[in-house]
Amino acid sequence: MSHNSELTGTGGDRRAPTTERRRRNRRASDNRAVTFKLPPGSRTLNQLKAACSQCSLHELCVANGLEIGDLARLDQLTQKRQRVLRHQSLYKAGMPFHAIYAVRAGFFKTEGTLGDGREQISGFQMAGELLGLDGIGEGRHLCNAVALEDSEVCVIPFAEIEAMARAIPALQQSLHRLMSRSTAHDHKLLSLLGNGTAEERVATFLLDLSHRLSQRGYAGSEFVLRMTREEIGQHLGLTLETVSRTLSRLQRQGAIRVQQRLVRLVDMDALVRTAPG
Amino acid sequence: MSHNSELTGTGGDRRAPTTERRRRNRRASDNRAVTFKLPPGSRTLNQLKAACSQCSLHELCVANGLEIGDLARLDQLTQKRQRVLRHQSLYKAGMPFHAIYAVRAGFFKTEGTLGDGREQISGFQMAGELLGLDGIGEGRHLCNAVALEDSEVCVIPFAEIEAMARAIPALQQSLHRLMSRSTAHDHKLLSLLGNGTAEERVATFLLDLSHRLSQRGYAGSEFVLRMTREEIGQHLGLTLETVSRTLSRLQRQGAIRVQQRLVRLVDMDALVRTAPG
DNA sequence: CGCACTTTTGAACAGAATCAAGTTTTGTGG
DNA sequence: CCACAAAACTTGATTCTGTTCAAAAGTGCG
Incomplete structure (x- = not known):
């Protein structure tokens, strides 16, 4: 497969290889976040596919454990999509924090810089995983989230999901569980780097x-x-x-x-x- | 103060130096968690001192940002105290997770073990900092929390603080802020260990x-x-x-x-x- | 005073970094 | 489609930082 495009997960062995995706130029310096305009008419379809209730990553993501009725409410929040081309940033360190993101397709890295050239990649995120949690504390992002392949995320306005979590205990728990697991993962990595x-x-x-x-x-x-x-x-x-x-x-x-x-x-x-x- | 029960903070330069603290035997194996019985009569006083609304660590801890009325509600949750002697564990990896803990006085380490002898200390926690957040995800603790000096924590039943966070947005935000900051701290440490x-x-x-x-x-x-x-x-x-x-x-x-x-x-x-x- | 624990310091060693060269792959433009 | 350039990867030789092994000194407590 030359360059397979389709916002594939990561395996490449689930979806059949598809038509070639056109490559946009992606210089290392060209990393603004870009929101695509969808072709007219595709909007409705996409919204349908987009909803948490329809999402195949359902039980890996924030929607995990929600009842059908609550799922529908969550769908309202997660309408917004954002595509991020390879080598572009979804957000950068210092940018104001407004939303967290769920990877819908593709692959990201989150990198922090150490002032001098040295960089640390705190993690790689694949479909169903959350991005941006470390921005909550300071109200601004602390690292760069860069797509390693053409990707798409669900934009989840944080204030709104907080509000919804107050109304839906299962959502609140799901959110806490995901935050906690991310911490647990970090601790394992710490142990690995330390020992x-x-x-x-x-x-x-x-x-x-x-x-x-x-x-x-x-x-x-x-x-x-x-x-x-x-x-x-x-x-x-x-x-x-x-x-x-x-x-x-x-x-x-x-x-x-x-x-x-x-x-x-x-x-x-x-x-x-x-x-x- | 015979055995220093004066749960000193950490500086040692805030309170005047005191008489030598009597050392309890502190074999490495002696690390059960112990809840002290307070002497009769001291209960009421202690509860008063204990309340978040009276706590000097107020703005560093979960109570940060709460209005006076909400503070009073939070006080209901944080009545329970637990003392942990030096070299004893507040909790251990594998134990069921029910509560998070706010360090009231003293000093802790959280250590994970790597199976063989190697151990990683993911962090040291001092007054006002939370312990146990990494247990939320799996419903059981993933590391040992060990007191490095005679310490005292507020026991915060997690299901209850979750419930209260649904009712009090400021509390919810405070909780999220603390979780996020702990993640941010971990990422800085990762960067340090990596580079x-x-x-x-x-x-x-x-x-x-x-x-x-x-x-x-x-x-x-x-x-x-x-x-x-x-x-x-x-x-x-x-x-x-x-x-x-x-x-x-x-x-x-x-x-x-x-x-x-x-x-x-x-x-x-x-x-x-x-x-x- | 003696014992256990902690800390310091030295010497030899090891694993990963650095420096360097060469190869393969990928992308671009003719 | 081909040729060229850039990026990514592999492998080797050397260097260096931190580990390991070892010994001794300091500290605290019974």
């Missing part, structure tokens, strides 16, 4: 991706990495060379099979044994 | 402590570390030897003055220059 060897970090990273892809119905044992070696390194606290070497080593050990961005987890048990915990 | 040298990590750690102590009315330029070098290392992803060496180096450079647990930040600017970001 893990390069091999443990990479193995854990692959298993985490695999797990999240499985949850979304993609094959967990073979997938395409949406990020570069450098970005993996910025996430795991390693250099791109070390990431590359470690992937090669895991391959030599027979745990995985790597070919550029394509990864196959050949010996899952070996990976699990390699990962700590 | 920072030992010197940058230790300098940043000292500045963070200093800042939080200042917020609480303690001197930010001189304080007593409540944790061992090993615990600092488990937090920053360093060995205790490296922590010790780094503190010595910072002292040689004239940035700080260290004498066992006592730290004085002599040249704050130098520290800030050393810390990244």
Whole structure:
């Protein structure tokens, strides 16, 4: 598949390959957020598809646990969509915080900068995951959310979902659960960066991706990495060379099979044994 | 004050130095959570002192932003106190999650274990800070919360504060703000562990402590570390030897003055220059 | 006073970073 | 469709920061 376009999840093995998507120019500097105008007529259809009640990611996202009636109310909030082209930012550090975002399709990274050149990628977000939670506290975003492929998000105005959460206990709980899980995920990552060897970090990273892809119905044992070696390194606290070497080593050990961005987890048990915990 | 039950904050420079606190036996294995029976008669007084509306940490904690009437309602929730002796656990990984906790006095660490010996301390919590947020997602605690000195917490039943947050928007917002800030703090730490040298990590750690102590009315330029070098290392992803060496180096450079647990930040600017970001 | 714990410091070692070169892949424009 | 340029990836050699191993000194408490 040359460049597959369709706002694919991440696996590439769920939807059939589709017609080529036209590539927009995407220079590294060209990262304004862009909202697409939909062609006239498509609006209604899109709204239908868009509703939480119709969304296939339903039970992974904020809608989890809601009754049918409440789902309909949530639909009102999540009408607004925003497309973000590859290498463009959904939001940037310093921008005022108004909304959180649920990834509908595509793949994001959230990166913080350390003043000098160094950057840390706090996480990668795929379909059904939330973006922007760290902006609540200060009323402005603290990191850049950049699409790694052409993507689409649901825009969820935060004040409004807060209001709705007051009326719908299940929504409130869902929101809290997601925030808490994101914290738990961060703590695991902290532990990994604090204690893990390069091999443990990479193995854990692959298993985490695999797990999240499985949850979304993609094959967990073979997938395409949406990020570069450098970005993996910025996430795991390693250099791109070390990431590359470690992937090669895991391959030599027979745990995985790597070919550029394509990864196959050949010996899952070996990976699990390699990962700590 | 025989066994210091004077649950001191953390500075040690706010209250006058007192008579030696009698050490309870504090074997590593002796870490059950213990709720003290208060001496008869003291109950009423304590409840009064205990109320959020009377609490000096008021604006740092969940009560922040509440109006006087709502504060009174919150007081109903936060009646329950729990003392935790040094080296005992407030909760442990795996225990069912029912409540979050606000540190009223004392000092905690939250540590996760990696199966093998390795441990990561995700954070240190001082007066006014929340404990247990990472348990919401799974309904059970994911780490151990251990008191580093005799401490006291407010027990906040989570289902009840959720209910109250539905009724009091300011409380809801306060809760969300605290969760978000904890995430933001984690992300900064991630960045530090991913990119920072030992010197940058230790300098940043000292500045963070200093800042939080200042917020609480303690001197930010001189304080007593409540944790061992090993615990600092488990937090920053360093060995205790490296922590010790780094503190010595910072002292040689004239940035700080260290004498066992006592730290004085002599040249704050130098520290800030050393810390990244 | 003695014992356990904590801290400091030194010396040797190891894992990842850095520096460097070469290859493959991808994208662009003719 | 091809050629060229840029980006991404791999691999090797060397360097360096922090770890490990080890010993000794300081501190606190019974």
